[in-house]
Amino acid sequence: MAEFIKNRVNRGIVFAIVIIFLELIGFTVTVTIMIGKFADVRRATDPIFLMIFFAILGLWNGTCGKDLPQKTIRNFILGGFISGLVTGILVGITAFILGYLNIQGVDLRQYLVQLSSFTIELFLYNLTPPAGAFAHILIFTISGLLGGLLSYVSEKGHYFKFLKEKTTDFFQTVTNHPLIQQIWGKRYTRYILYTLGIAALILLPQQIGSYWNFILGTVGIYILLGLGLNLIVGLSGQLVLGYVAFFAIGAYTFALLSAPKPYDINMNFWLALGFGILAATLTGVLLGLPILNLRGDYLAIVTLAFGEIIRNLIRSDLLTPYTLGPRGVREIAEPTLFGRSFSSEVDYMYIIILTVFLLIFITDRIQNSRVGRAWLAIKDDQTVAQANGVNTFKYKLLALALGAAFAGLAGGVFAARNQFTGPEDHTLMVSINVLCLVIVGGMGSIPGIILGAFVLKGIPEMLRDFEIYRMLFFGVLLIIMMIVRPEGLWPAKRPVLEKRKSAPGGDMDEKAGKTIEGVQDAG
Numbered sequence: 001m002a003e004f005i006k007n008r009v010n011r012g013i014v015f016a017i018v019i020i021f022l023e024l025i026g027f028t029v030t031v032t033i034m035i036g037k038f039a040d041v042r043r044a045t046d047p048i049f050l051m052i053f054f055a056i057l058g059l060w061n062g063t064c065g066k067d068l069p070q071k072t073i074r075n076f077i078l079g080g081f082i083s084g085l086v087t088g089i090l091v092g093i094t095a096f097i098l099g100y101l102n103i104q105g106v107d108l109r110q111y112l113v114q115l116s117s118f119t120i121e122l123f124l125y126n127l128t129p130p131a132g133a134f135a136h137i138l139i140f141t142i143s144g145l146l147g148g149l150l151s152y153v154s155e156k157g158h159y160f161k162f163l164k165e166k167t168t169d170f171f172q173t174v175t176n177h178p179l180i181q182q183i184w185g186k187r188y189t190r191y192i193l194y195t196l197g198i199a200a201l202i203l204l205p206q207q208i209g210s211y212w213n214f215i216l217g218t219v220g221i222y223i224l225l226g227l228g229l230n231l232i233v234g235l236s237g238q239l240v241l242g243y244v245a246f247f248a249i250g251a252y253t254f255a256l257l258s259a260p261k262p263y264d265i266n267m268n269f270w271l272a273l274g275f276g277i278l279a280a281t282l283t284g285v286l287l288g289l290p291i292l293n294l295r296g297d298y299l300a301i302v303t304l305a306f307g308e309i310i311r312n313l314i315r316s317d318l319l320t321p322y323t324l325g326p327r328g329v330r331e332i333a334e335p336t337l338f339g340r341s342f343s344s345e346v347d348y349m350y351i352i353i354l355t356v357f358l359l360i361f362i363t364d365r366i367q368n369s370r371v372g373r374a375w376l377a378i379k380d381d382q383t384v385a386q387a388n389g390v391n392t393f394k395y396k397l398l399a400l401a402l403g404a405a406f407a408g409l410a411g412g413v414f415a416a417r418n419q420f421t422g423p424e425d426h427t428l429m430v431s432i433n434v435l436c437l438v439i440v441g442g443m444g445s446i447p448g449i450i451l452g453a454f455v456l457k458g459i460p461e462m463l464r465d466f467e468i469y470r471m472l473f474f475g476v477l478l479i480i481m482m483i484v485r486p487e488g489l490w491p492a493k494r495p496v497l498e499k500r501k502s503a504p505g506g507d508m509d510e511k512a513g514k515t516i517e518g519v520q521d522a523g
Contacts (some may be wrong), residue, residue: 008064008079012086012144015061019054019087020094023123026114027469028053032122047125054136055143061087062147076152077145084144091140092133099129205349213345219458220352221414225434226441226449227359228406233435234443234492235367236399237379238292239300241431242307243407245287246280248426250408251415252314252323253279258333258416262324269335273412280408281401288400292393295382307431315423328422332415348417355413359406360446366402367444375399376444433457436474440481442488451490 022028028050035049062080098120101108108115124132183189205213225247232238254276257267267275291302314323323329335342335351342351366372374395377385386392415421433456441452456477460470481488 004075004079005082008082009086011061012083013090015057015083016087016090016094019057019091023094023098023119024112024115025469025472026116026119027472029114029119029122030469047122050122051125051135051139054139058084058087058140058143059147059150061140062144063151064148071152073149073152076148078148080144080146080148080151081141082144084141084147085137087144088137088140092136095123095136096129096133099124099132103129201353202350205346205353210345213349215458217345217349217352217417219453220349220356221410221417222434222437222453222457223356223450224352224359224410224413225407225430226437226453227356227363227446228403228410229434230403230438230444230446230449231363231366231375231399231406232403234438234445235372235379236375236396237382238396238399239296240303240400240403241300241428241435242303242305242310243403243434244426244428244430245303245307245310246284246404246407247411247414247430248310248314249283250276250280250411251421251426252329252411253408254412255329255332255415255421256323259329259331261329261331262321266333269333269416272333273409273416276412277405277408280411281405284401284404285397288397292396292400304428304431307428311423311426311428314426326423328420328425329415330420332419332421334419335416348413352413352417355409359409363446371395371398432474436478440477440489442491445488445490445492448488448490448492452488455489 022031031053032046032050035052036046061083064076064079064083098108098115102117102120108120125135127135205216208216225243228246229240229243232240232243254272256263257265257272257275258269260266287303287306291299294302313319315326317325319325335347342348367375374385374390377388377390378392378395382392411421414425418425437452437456438449439452440456441450442448456474460473485491
């Protein structure tokens with residue numbers, strides 16, 4: 001029992017620390033406003049919405065089950081009460097101290113920018129410091145009790161397990177039904193699904209408006225970047241943190257060749273885009289030649305430095321006559337085809353969709369080829385791969401060059417869509433975002449890259465009120481992923497190795513003895 005109480009006290013302390021941290025960075029105000037907007041009320045900063053948020057956290061805090069000595073209703077309620085009470089006391093003490101300092105006229109924003117007088121008053125529910133502290137104790141204790149009670153009901157009734165089993169049985173029954181199996185086995189079924197998917201992609205950009213086209217276009221560009229970095233990190237196992245450098249080189253090469261300033265070349269869109277891809281590819285080769293003997297952290301540091309060098313060069317005063325410096329390049333050429341100009345958000349959305357499908361096709365063909373198998377061998381164990389005759393340097397250089405080409409293509413499309421590109425579009429955060437979506441989605445998995453781009457770029461774009469907390473979300477998400485699902489949201493499957501059946505006479509032809517590789521995997 002003593003160990004059980006200790007665990008519940010520790011849980012309460014952890015939750016208290018998290019809640020206090022959220023208050024100190026001003027997150028409580030943001031989430032209160034978001035709940036108020038969702039409730040569609042005029043006063044979005046009403047303290048009742050903060051109470052709702054803390055009550056939800058309190059329910060989570062009170063849940064228990066694994067650390068119980070005996071799974072009785074008394075232990076469930078006691079566990080929720082202890083953790084809720086500890087959290088309430090610590091949060092209440094903090095609220096009282098902040099409220100007292102605020103009444104005394106101490107400007108805490110000198111130390112914590114987000115900790116304004118309004119933030120502190122909201123944290124106290126617009127009450128006096130003693131009353132606000134007591135309210136915290138009451139809310140977290142009651143919600144902790146309810147969380148423990150809900151845990152007991154869930155454990156006793158096995159509701160979640162029952163629901164999961166019934167859902168799994170239902171889907172298995174449906175998918176294994178003879179009629180479904182017969183329909184799915186027909187060739188025309190796939191053709192119908194492909195047709196419906198293509199029709200949806202054609203009609204969707206015309207129906208969702210410019211705002212959603214912009215958001216989905218941004219997601220599409222990050223899918224392009226993710227597919228390129230996946231070749232480098234997910235398949236060949238090279239940790240590159242300066243991937244944004246190739247994105248910047250592709251964007252700037254395309255922009256400088258097609259924009260009226262500073263060179264007034266005004267090159268055709270498609271030709272300039274090709275030069276942008278070529279410049280990024282050559283940069284990848286030239287960078288890879290001296291550094292690809294490095295591994296792990298050393299390679300990451302060198303590529304990180306290279307990315308920062310490129311960003312500082314394009315914004316430097318020294319190169320301002322050639323790159324226009326911090327002002328960036330404007331009036332970039334729009335794509336034209338057969339005399340028709342593509343300039344609207346819908347047009348660019350179609351271009352991005354086609355580009356994404358093209359790179360998905362290329363990626364799929366490469367990773368299912370001899371090159372993809374070599375990359376996988378290098379990632380699993382470079383020394384063993386080299387001992388088995390794989391030219392590791394050549395294949396690693398090829399991965400870096402192809403990944404750079406993908407980034408150059410994404411950079412050109414990005415610059416054309418925005419009609420502008422500048423140094424602030426190519427910061428380290430771009431590399432971090434792309435690496436995060438590859439890890440979260442699933443390294444080596446094409447569907448994982450797409451899902452990761454929607455999770456890490458689509459959702460934050462839709463929830464712009466949380467934009468200043470993006471790095472916080474990234475950190476929490478990566479920690480959760482490493483603990484709960486380290487292989488990613490949509491992990492790649494292991495390669496399936498098969499051998500062709502021998503000839504009727506018993507002899508096996510040389511060609512029939514070769515292995516057929518299935519879907520490649522990074523994990």
